[in-house]
Every structure is written in C-alpha cells, then in structure tokens.
Amino acid sequence: xNLSVSEENYIKSIYKLEEGQDSVTTNALAYELDTxxxxxxxxxxxxxxxxxxxxEKYQGINLTPEGxxxxxxxxxxxxLWECFLxxxxxxxxxxxxxLAEELEHVRSEKLTNRLSEFLGNPxxxxxxxxxxxxxxxxxxxxxxxxxxxxxxxxxxxxxxxxKSAALLEFLTAKGIRLGTQLDVIERYAFDNxxxxxxRNQPAFTISEQVSxxxxxxxx
Amino acid sequence: xNLSVSEENYIKSIYKLEEGQDSVTTNALAYELDTxxxxxxxxxxxxxxxxxxxxEKYQGINLTPEGxxxxxxxxxxxxLWECFLxxxxxxxxxxxxxLAEELEHVRSEKLTNRLSEFLGNPxxxxxxxxxxxxxxxxxxxxxxxxxxxxxxxxxxxxxxxxKSAALLEFLTAKGIRLGTQLDVIERYAFDNxxxxxxRNQPAFTISEQVSxxxxxxxx
DNA sequence: ATTATTATTTAGATTTACCTAAATATTATT
DNA sequence: AATAATATTTAGGTAAATCTAAATAATAAT
Ligand SMILES: [Mn+2]
Ligand SMILES: [Mn+2]
Ligand SMILES: [Mn+2]
Ligand SMILES: [Mn+2]
Numbered sequence: 001x002n003l004s005v006s007e008e009n010y011i012k013s014i015y016k017l018e019e020g021q022d023s024v025t026t027n028a029l030a031y032e033l034d035t036x037x038x039x040x041x042x043x044x045x046x047x048x049x050x051x052x053x054x055x056e057k058y059q060g061i062n063l064t065p066e067g068x069x070x071x072x073x074x075x076x077x078x079x080l081w082e083c084f085l086x087x088x089x090x091x092x093x094x095x096x097x098x099l100a101e102e103l104e105h106v107r108s109e110k111l112t113n114r115l116s117e118f119l120g121n122p123x124x125x126x127x128x129x130x131x132x133x134x135x136x137x138x139x140x141x142x143x144x145x146x147x148x149x150x151x152x153x154x155x156x157x158x159x160x161x162x163k164s165a166a167l168l169e170f171l172t173a174k175g176i177r178l179g180t181q182l183d184v185i186e187r188y189a190f191d192n193x194x195x196x197x198x199r200n201q202p203a204f205t206i207s208e209q210v211s212x213x214x215x216x217x218x219x
Numbered sequence: 220x221n222l223s224v225s226e227e228n229y230i231k232s233i234y235k236l237e238e239g240q241d242s243v244t245t246n247a248l249a250y251e252l253d254t255x256x257x258x259x260x261x262x263x264x265x266x267x268x269x270x271x272x273x274x275e276k277y278q279g280i281n282l283t284p285e286g287x288x289x290x291x292x293x294x295x296x297x298x299l300w301e302c303f304l305x306x307x308x309x310x311x312x313x314x315x316x317x318l319a320e321e322l323e324h325v326r327s328e329k330l331t332n333r334l335s336e337f338l339g340n341p342x343x344x345x346x347x348x349x350x351x352x353x354x355x356x357x358x359x360x361x362x363x364x365x366x367x368x369x370x371x372x373x374x375x376x377x378x379x380x381x382k383s384a385a386l387l388e389f390l391t392a393k394g395i396r397l398g399t400q401l402d403v404i405e406r407y408a409f410d411n412x413x414x415x416x417x418r419n420q421p422a423f424t425i426s427e428q429v430s431x432x433x434x435x436x437x438x
Numbered sequence: 439a440t441t442a443t444t445a446t447t448t449a450g451a452t453t454t455a456c457c458t459a460a461a462t463a464t465t466a467t468t
Numbered sequence: 469a470a471t472a473a474t475a476t477t478t479a480g481g482t483a484a485a486t487c488t489a490a491a492t493a494a495t496a497a498t
Contacts, residue, residue: 006485026446039486041447046484058446058493089333102325111318114308225455245476258456260477265454277463277476 001050001070005105008074009033010043011052012104014063015071023060072136073112078104079125079132080115086126087119093126093160093177094168109134127168128159128178128215147184147194148211152218156181159215167213175201181219220269220289224324227293228252229262230271231323233282234290242279291355292331297323298344298351299334305345306338312345312396313387328353346387347378347397347434363434366403366413367427371437375400378434386432394420400438 003011013032017024026044030037048055052067063071081103085091091099113134116122123139124130130138144158157180160168171177175198185203186195192208222230232251236243245263249256267274271286282290300322304310310318332353335341342358343349349357363377376399379387390396394417404422405414411427 004484027444035485036487037446038448038488042485085330089330089337091329091333095329099325099327099330103322106318106321108318110310110314111304111308114310118308223454246474254455255457256476257458257478261455 001052001066003050003070006043007047007050007052008070008105010040010047011063011067011071012074012078014053014061015068015075018063023062025060029061069136072132072138074104076116076132076134076136077106077112079129080112080119080122082125082127083119083122083131084115087122092168092172094165094172096126097163097165124159126178127163128157144215144217146212147196147214147216148192148208150184150216150218152216153184154181154219155184155216156219157214158217160213161215162213167210170210171214174204174206176214220271220285222289225262226266226269226271227289227324229259229266230282230286230290231293231297233272233280234287234294237282242281244279248280288355291351291357293323295335295351295353295355296325296331298348299331299338299341301344301346302338302341302350303334306341311387311391313384313391315345316382316384343378345397346382347376363436365431366415366433366435367411367430369403369435369437371435372403373400373438374403374435375438376433377436379432380434381432386429389429390433393423393425395433 010029010033013029014024017028017032026037026040030040033040044053044055044061047053047067051064052070054062054064078100081100082096085096085099086093116131116134121133122131132138146161147155147157157176157178159178160171176182180198183197184194185197188194188205192211193205194211195203195205197203229248229252232248233243236247236251245256245259249259252259263272263274263280266272266280266286270283271289273281273283297319300319301315304315304318305312335350335353340352341350351357365380366374366376376395376397378397379390395401399417402416403413404416407413407424411430412424413427413430414422414424416422
C-alpha cells in the first residue's frame with residue numbers, strides 16, 4: 001500500500017483520535033489536521049476505497065486492522081526520529097515534534113529498523129509515549145492518569161499528552177520533565193488549579209489546562 | 220523563499236547539470252528528473268517567477284545567485300544525510316542516494332547544522348563529493364579527472380560521478396571504493412576498456428562506461 | 439412534534455505538478 | 469537556401485488535495 005504524505009497524516013491523526021472514543025468525527029479530524037470538514041469527507045472516501053478505514057456517511061471513521069497497522073508504522077517512525085533528535089542531536093523536547101512530523105514520512109523499513117537499533121531500541125519517546133516495535137507492538141497499554149484526575153499525593157511525571165511547544169516550554173521553565181517527582185500540596189476546587197512542589201524548590205500553582213496534560217503515576 | 224519538494228528537486232538538478240555547461244537544456248533536465256520536456260517548461264516559468272533561475276524561451280536555464288544558494292543548501296543536506304546513513308547506520312554507498320533524496324527535503328537549518336556537527340563536520344560524502352558548509356562554501360573546486368581521461372599509471376579513487384546502485388554495486392564487487400589505489404596496466408583503443416590492478420589482486424578489465432565514472436587523482 | 443442548532447456532505451473551484459499531442463523554433467544536413 | 473531532424477513550447481487535460489458556499493442530515497431545545 002503506497003500512501004501519500006497527506007494520507008499518512010490522516011491515518012496517524014485518526015489513530016490518535018480513536019483512542020478512547022469508539023469512532024472519529026469529521027469535525028474532530030478537521031480540527032486536528034488544521035483543515036476543513038469538507039476536505040476530511042473527501043479524504044475519508046479515498047481512505048475507505050483503500051480499505052484503511054471503515055466509513056459510512058454520517059457514521060464517523062474507524063481504522064481497519066490494515067489502517068491501524070499502517071498508523072503504528074508511522075507512529076514508530078515519528079517517535080524514533082524524536083528520540084534521535086533529542087538524544088543524538090541535543091534538541092529539546094519542544095522542538096522535535098515538528099521535525100518528526102516530516103521525517104516520519106520517509107518510508108523505509110530498513111532505515112527505521114537501523115535507526116531504532118542505533119538508538120538502542122528505545123521503548124519511549126521524549127514525551128513519554130511508547131514506541132511500537134517493528135511488528136507494531138507497543139510495550140504496555142500505559143495505564144496512566146493525568147495529574148488533573150489523579151488522587152495520589154506523591155507522583156512521577158511519565159508523559160505529556162499535549163506536544164505543543166507552548167506547553168513543553170512552560171513545563172521546562174517550571175522544572176517539570178519526564179521522571180520529575182512532585183508532591184501535590186493543594187487542590188483548589190474553584191478553578192481546579194493545583195499547588196505542587198518539586199523536592200527542594202518552593203511550591204507553585206498550575207492551571208487545569210496544564211495538569212490535564214501531565215500524565216503521572218503514583219509513587 | 221518557500222520551495223516545494225518538486226521545486227527543490229528541479230533546483231538541485233539544474234545545479235548538477237550546470238556544471239561545466241554554460242546553460243541547462245530543457246531535454247537534459249527532463250531526462251535527469253525522469254519527466255517530460257513540457258513539464259520542465261512549466262516549471263521553468265515558475266522558477267523564473269521566483270527569481271531562482273534565469274530563463275528565456277529557447278535559451279536554456281541558469282541558476283541565479285539566489286537559486287545557486289538554495290541548491291547548495293539542498294546538496295548540503297543530501298550529502299550530510301548520506302554520511303549519516305553510511306557512518307552511523309551502516310548503510311552501503313549504493314543504498315544511501317535514494318534515501319537522501321527524501322531526507323534532503325526536511326528544511327531546518329538547525330537540524331542540518333546539528334547533524335553536520337554530530338558527524339564531525341565531514342567535508343566529503345560517501346561518493347567522494349564535497350559537502351558545502353552552512354554558508355554554501357565547498358572546500359576546493361575538486362579538480363579531478365576521470366579514470367577514462369587520466370594519463371597517470373598509478374591512481375587513487377577520489378569520487379564516483381554516477382550514483383546508481385548498479386555502478387556502485389559493481390565497483391564494490393570489484394573491490395573498488397573511495398581511497399582504493401590502482402595501477403593502469405593497459406588501455407585498449409578498440410573499445411576504450413582499461414586493464415587495472417589493485418595491489419595483490421589479479422588484474423581485470425573495466426569498460427569505458429565504468430572508467431568514465433571513476434574520478435581519480437594521480438599518486 | 440416542531441424548530442433551531444450543529445455536523446456532515448455535496449457541488450463547484452483552485453492550485454500544483456504532471457501528461458499527450460500539436461505547433462513552432464532552432465539546428466543540422468543536403 | 470531549402471529541407472530535414474531535433475528541441476522546445478503551447479494548448480488543453482488529468483489527478484490530488486485543498487477550499488467556499490450551499491444543501492442536507494442528525495441532534496438538541498423548546
Ligand atoms: Mn507528518
Ligand atoms: Mn512524541
Ligand atoms: Mn529529492
Ligand atoms: Mn552522494
């Protein structure tokens with residue numbers, strides 16, 4: 001199956017939006033891909049033709065097993081390149097997503113597998129997301145909670161769900177990165193902000209928008 | 220100046236074909252890019268509009284200074300990725316051109332410069348071609364002769380002008396790679412074939428097509 | 439059950455990068 | 469210089485991936 005860059009971007013976004021939801025909506029996909037619903041409908045017809053998605057008018061979109069397989073390969077390439085950029089070229093985590101968005105479209109199994117090997121077959125990317133192996137298998141389903149929902153008092157940052165430079169730069173400025181351990185001091189019901197504290201540093205407060213995007217596990 | 224992948228491929232090919240020649244012909248460019256002359260004419264108009272080439276109907280094509288600057292950046296990226304693939308991912312020299320043909324289109328100065336640094340700022344690529352620096356400067360103009368034309372008896376292989384897997388695989392099979400030193404035993408006028416010998420190995424004969432593409436310097 | 443709102447699809451264009459076939463220009467050959 | 473051969477351009481189309489505006493369907497609110 002030979003996919004265009006555009007088709008690959010659609011497949012990857014569908015894969016991302018499918019998580020949790022039982023099907024992906026035309027509008028949601030348009031928003032995710034920064035395009036218009038009419039364009040999504042056009043592409044949906046094409047991807048259905050190629051048997052990568054299940055799609056019926058007004059019924060939403062789902063990946064077929066083939067589509068999912070394709071998506072996992074793209075995700076694999078994306079995350080491996082992110083690792084490469086961070087670990088080998090000293091990029092910071094907020095810079096790599098954009099670049100990986102392009103590098104992921106170089107389709108060569110040999111390149112992908114050699115790159116993985118070169119990086120020591122990493123299992124997670126710089127944002128804490130798991131990297132599918134050559135067969136498309138990902139370690140564990142990662143049953144992480146967002147800091148926003150977690151009830152625990154002592155936590156470790158395991159991943160970040162929003163990959164925008166804006167959020168990642170903010171987190172870096174506040175000293176929050178993967179593996180950072182923190183204590184929840186207080187939760188304010190009024191605006192759902194949370195006061196947290198990192199080891200010897202003074203406590204500070206983060207908004208709900210931020211805490212929603214920090215994935216943690218209790219320690 | 221924001222160039223499409225297609226525009227970049229044209230610019231790079233024009234740069235390549237301009238070497239020696241005083242201008243690039245529509246047909247030559249079509250052949251190089253595996254497309255049709257009519258398509259070249261279309262693109263020529265567009266690139267002229269963008270001031271990357273000088274072009275007048277029936278007069279051939281030349282890069283403007285801007286066009287040349289753009290070309291050198293693309294060539295830089297192409298050759299750096301080739302180095303990466305060979306030196307870090309253990310690809311062989313006949314496999315890397317195709318992959319670099321795609322990787323070269325990821326436009327990020329930061330990425331390019333970090334990659335160069337990571338590789339130790341290499342000056343030549345796996346085919347012996349010089350790598351432009353961040354400013355587009357290339358070491359020396361490389362005044363190499365082809366084995367076909369050279370008069371010397373004892374030579375060192377400095378570069379290969381044809382990057383097809385077919386030639387590169389042949390050379391590898393014969394034990395010829397960059398830096399290989401060889402003696403010319405005999406030149407046969409009939410078909411311009413050349414009998415050569417590599418150190419302790421038995422002599423063998425190569426055709427004119429092959430010797431034309433091996434760039435050497437006398438030692 | 440209507441009506442309003444929101445979501446989705448269709449119709450019809452546009453842009454980019456190609457193509458083929460035909461026309462025209464340039465260059466080479468008698 | 470006239471003709472033949474070759475090179476280049478133009479005219480007119482196609483396919484992919486977008487878009488806007490209008491039509492239709494689904495859902496929510498009265
Ligand atoms: Mn992408
Ligand atoms: Mn990531
Ligand atoms: Mn290319
Ligand atoms: Mn090369």
